[in-house]
Amino acid sequence: MFRLVSEISPNFLIQGFGLHQDENEIYIGKVGGQEVQLIPSIDRLHLDNLQADDIIFSVGFAEADNHFRAGDVLMTGSDDLLDRAFRAMDEMEQRGVVVSLTPAQDSKHLYVSKEHMDPFVQEWKSRKFSFLCLWMVDPIDSEGQAKLVAILRKVIIKD
Structure with a gap:
């Protein structure tokens, strides 16, 4: 099962994946035959x-700085999912950047x-x-949310 967690309003995920509430009021659905569940907050995973x-997916936002520009998708995760995300972004001509969440001694790693x-x-x-974490650099508008859904959909469905 794919578990989705969003640090921004999850409405775009509910609509983008056609999720519906089950008897426990949890949003669930299927994407390409794969079960998807929306977790309301990271603390509830x-x-x-x-x-x-x-498989865990987390989506959210990041602030622009001198390394990242508005609309970039920053990501960290398991190698296989990062590969799938890169392929999806290449098809969409979307810039993706692998980042670290801890400041690195190595200047080649972006933090x-x-x-x-x-x-x-x-x-x-x-x-x-x-797992795969995707953070879009602010501002996240409806087009950015649609891109995140499209990337996740391509990663979930695989080729």
Whole structure:
């Protein structure tokens, strides 16, 4: 199952993936035959309830700085999902940048300040969950939200 978490209003994900509420008032649906569940906040993603083959997606925003410009998609995640995301972005001619959540000694690694996300990402890595975090550099308008949905859809469906 694909678990979606959004740090911005999730309405664009609900509409973009055609999700509906189940009896527990959780948004669920299918994308390309794959089950998708929207988790209302990162704090409500209980890792103990996840299966080994579950995949975590987190979407949100990042602030522009001298390395990133408005509309860039910053990402971190598992290698296989990063590869799929890059392929999706290449098809869309969307600029994507792999970033680190911790300041690196190596100047070749770009850092994005997302302190609240770092503990979650470190936990996902240590527990060997497949995950992909996508952050669009502000401002995120409806076109940017549609791009995030399109990238996620392509990653979920695979080729």
